[in-house]
Amino acid sequence: MTKPTVAVHKFSSCDGCQLAFLNAGEALLTLSGLVDIKHFAEAGPVDDQAEVDIAFVEGSISTPAEVERIKHVRSRSKFLVTIGACATAGGIQALRNIRDSDGWKGAVYAKPEYISSLATSTPVAEHVRVDFELWGCPITTKQVVAVVRDLLYGVTPVDKADSLCMECKRAGNVCVLVAKREPCMGPVTRLGCGALCPHFGRACYACYGPAENPNGVSLGRRFLGLGLTQAQVANRFALITSHAEPFATARVHFEGKGS
Amino acid sequence: MIRSRGSFGHEQGCMTQLQHMAREGLQQLIDALRDRGYRCIGPKVKDGAIVFDTVESAEEFPRGIRDQQEPGRYALTESSEDKYFDWANGPQALRPLTFAPQETLWKVQRDGGGKLTFREVAPAMPPTAVIGARACDVAALKIHDQVFLERDPADPYYAARRKALFVVAVNCSSPASTCFCASTGDGPHVSSGFDMALTELDDGFTVQLASDAAQSIAAALPLVDATDEQHFAVGHQRSEAIRAQTRSVPGRNLRQALFDNLHHGRWKDVAERCLSCGNCTSVCPTCFCHREEQDARLEGDAADHVRMWDSCFTREHSYMHGFVLRETTAQRYRQWLTHKFGSWHDQFGRSGCVGCGRCIAWCPVGIDVTEELQHICGEGSSESIPSP
Numbered sequence: 223m224t225k226p227t228v229a230v231h232k233f234s235s236c237d238g239c240q241l242a243f244l245n246a247g248e249a250l251l252t253l254s255g256l257v258d259i260k261h262f263a264e265a266g267p268v269d270d271q272a273e274v275d276i277a278f279v280e281g282s283i284s285t286p287a288e289v290e291r292i293k294h295v296r297s298r299s300k301f302l303v304t305i306g307a308c309a310t311a312g313g314i315q316a317l318r319n320i321r322d323s324d325g326w327k328g329a330v331y332a333k334p335e336y337i338s339s340l341a342t343s344t345p346v347a348e349h350v351r352v353d354f355e356l357w358g359c360p361i362t363t364k365q366v367v368a369v370v371r372d373l374l375y376g377v378t379p380v381d382k383a384d385s386l387c388m389e390c391k392r393a394g395n396v397c398v399l400v401a402k403r404e405p406c407m408g409p410v411t412r413l414g415c416g417a418l419c420p421h422f423g424r425a426c427y428a429c430y431g432p433a434e435n436p437n438g439v440s441l442g443r444r445f446l447g448l449g450l451t452q453a454q455v456a457n458r459f460a461l462i463t464s465h466a467e468p469f470a471t472a473r474v475h476f477e478g479k480g481s
Numbered sequence: 482m483i484r485s486r487g488s489f490g491h492e493q494g495c496m497t498q499l500q501h502m503a504r505e506g507l508q509q510l511i512d513a514l515r516d517r518g519y520r521c522i523g524p525k526v527k528d529g530a531i532v533f534d535t536v537e538s539a540e541e542f543p544r545g546i547r548d549q550q551e552p553g554r555y556a557l558t559e560s561s562e563d564k565y566f567d568w569a570n571g572p573q574a575l576r577p578l579t580f581a582p583q584e585t586l587w588k589v590q591r592d593g594g595g596k597l598t599f600r601e602v603a604p605a606m607p608p609t610a611v612i613g614a615r616a617c618d619v620a621a622l623k624i625h626d627q628v629f630l631e632r633d634p635a636d637p638y639y640a641a642r643r644k645a646l647f648v649v650a651v652n653c654s655s656p657a658s659t660c661f662c663a664s665t666g667d668g669p670h671v672s673s674g675f676d677m678a679l680t681e682l683d684d685g686f687t688v689q690l691a692s693d694a695a696q697s698i699a700a701a702l703p704l705v706d707a708t709d710e711q712h713f714a715v716g717h718q719r720s721e722a723i724r725a726q727t728r729s730v731p732g733r734n735l736r737q738a739l740f741d742n743l744h745h746g747r748w749k750d751v752a753e754r755c756l757s758c759g760n761c762t763s764v765c766p767t768c769f770c771h772r773e774e775q776d777a778r779l780e781g782d783a784a785d786h787v788r789m790w791d792s793c794f795t796r797e798h799s800y801m802h803g804f805v806l807r808e809t810t811a812q813r814y815r816q817w818l819t820h821k822f823g824s825w826h827d828q829f830g831r832s833g834c835v836g837c838g839r840c841i842a843w844c845p846v847g848i849d850v851t852e853e854l855q856h857i858c859g860e861g862s863s864e865s866i867p868s869p
Contacts, residue, residue, distance in 0.1 A: 249779050252779050252780060253779060256779070256780075256781075367779050368777075370779065371777045371778075371779055371781065372777075374781060375777070375781065380774075383796065384759070384792075384795045384796070384797065385756070385757070385758040385759055385794075385795075387758040387759055387760050387763065387845075388758075388759045388763065388790070388791075388792060388795065391582070391759070391760065391763035391764070391790065392582035392583050392763075392789055392790050393582070394573075394577065394582065395528070396527065396528035396529060396530045396532065396572055397555075397572065397760065397843055397845070398528075399845045400553060400554060400555050400572075400842065400843050400845060401528065401529035401530050401555045401556070401572075402528075402529055403554075406845075408758070409756040409758035409760070409845050410756065410758075423528060433758075434795075434796045435757045435796060435808075435810060435813075436756075436757075437753075437754075437755065437756045437757060437810065440753065440754050440755070440756055440846055441756055441845065441846065443846070444553065444845060444846045444847075
């Protein structure tokens with residue numbers, strides 16, 4: 223029996239989510255025994271034209287060339303999984319979607335005319351059909367292993383989208399919002415990181431993106447009660463996954479009210 | 482088969498007369514428990530709250546500390562009283578000790594021929610004495626005994642931990658503003674379901690022994706018969722603790738009132754504030770919902786079957802072969818409240834609320850269950866409006 227084939231593609235990103243594979247250690251050896259890795263530039267094999275069963279895509283679509291390349295990746299892949307906040311929500315670079323992108327380009331680069339980029343950074347799903355999305359900045363090895371295992375079994379992976387609070391309470395952490403009055407984004411953020419920040423006493427900053435049923439306006443009102451200004455509340459929703467619709471809506475709600 | 486309550490020796494029959502122990506006796510109690518092989522769990526200050534954790538010395542207790550609780554707020558302050566137990570409660574009751582937040586129930590292995598072998602993972606909890614359980618905590622434990630033990634089959638994971646538990650209750654003298662146990666009938670003083678109960682007075686503790694195990698521990702303690710004044714002080718403290726409670730829920734069965742108001746406008750109103758985050762259900766000492774997941778090895782030849790706390794505020798909770806029953810926050814909040822205060826009566830013969838107030842204090846946006854009930858079930862609340 224031939225082994226399922228896998229490719230890991232990179233778009234606009236920091237490479238951190240590919241490390242979820244590389245940091246897997248022994249599991250990576252196991253994985254390479256279970257599947258045939260055709261393309262994974264950061265790990266070695268390079269064949270970005272290969273037709274594969276599973277394509278993992280890291281990074282957002284932020285250049286005209288990427289708009290075309292993602293279509294080719296889609297057409298050569300049976301199952302396409304986005305990995306991380308960039309591929310799934312546009313990433314931190316999607317902040318340019320809400321400001322003057324050309325102005326920033328001019329301010330940063332001596333010769334902005336050499337830069338070929340779009341005015342927006344957008345998630346893969348805005349360009350091609352995506353079969354499954356993994357959220358996180360970065361994602362964890364556990365997430366990757368679970369999705370590969372499910373696909374090898376031939377079952378649909380489970381979309382874990384509960385609030386971070388569920389995971390945080392199971393971990394036995396004392397709520398930093400209630401006990402320390404920290405503007406924690408946990409109640410509107412999806413779990414998956416293991417409640418890392420609250421475990422160390424700091425507020426969640428929503429790097430895993432919106433939970434399945436977030437109420438950003440109500441949480442934002444609570445932050446106002448903690449003493450944050452309208453602008454500071456808006457900024458809580460404008461970070462790693464600002465382009466995700468529920469966070470964009472909450473940001474606009476508070477931004478519109480000035481400080 | 483319905484198992485009888487009190488199967489772990491928490492019978493009132495062996496109740497002895499009230500005794501008294503000097504303040505220093507607390508350390509002797511810890512020592513006596515540890516000498517008899519118990520791991521001691523007691524209140525400790527951690528991360529700005531009073532939590533139950535392993536203790537070896539009474540020095541670790543939050544002496545002279547109070548908790549100030551309001552909707553969505555919890556803070557510790559210095560107390561004017563030099564007492565060990567001048568606080569109401571912390572973010573969790575005894576629930577994490579007996580109903581594990583996450584645990585592997587069984588493992589399955591597939592051999593080369595495809596044969597599956599299942600292996601149960603027995604819970605391991607050493608004999609554990611918890612010092613400082615409140616009346617609300619003990620009442621919640623009794624409810625969980627109904628949920629997990631008094632059924633056929635009983636839950637072996639809960640049963641093993643429950644059997645290992647020795648409960649030293651401490652009557653509550655300082656309710657928080659969020660407390661309303663007097664109105665649910667569960668506090669502020671314990672009436673049953675404990676091994677030993679203490680009341681902290683200015684001159685030490687009164688001690689009540691309620692199990693054979695407690696009698697055995699008591700032999701190592703400096704106990705004398707309580708005086709009439711000490712008896713009176715216990716009663717006085719109880720009255721004062723009841724008087725100090727500012728919140729309440731109606732004492733009557735709210736089942737009918739809730740189900741008569743399934744389309745009340747307040748459900749939509751509370752949904753605009755509710756974050757659907759599940760914090761209320763995670764700190765509720767009687768919530769028992771859980772989910773089970775497979776954690777498969779990458780090799781595909783083995784998996785762990787894991788149980789973890791779930792909540793009626795998650796989408797998955799009402800997922801049924803292809804659709805989600807409760808998509809909206811209004812539906813989820815209504816599910817929680819109508820179960821806790823309504824259909825709980827059908828299941829367990831009482832309300833599922835013990836008045837600890839944790840869902841009020843630990844709600845990030847401070848939703849107050851007593852206030853919501855007042856709106857939905859209070860006088861003249863039945864003006865049903867069409868549901869959204």
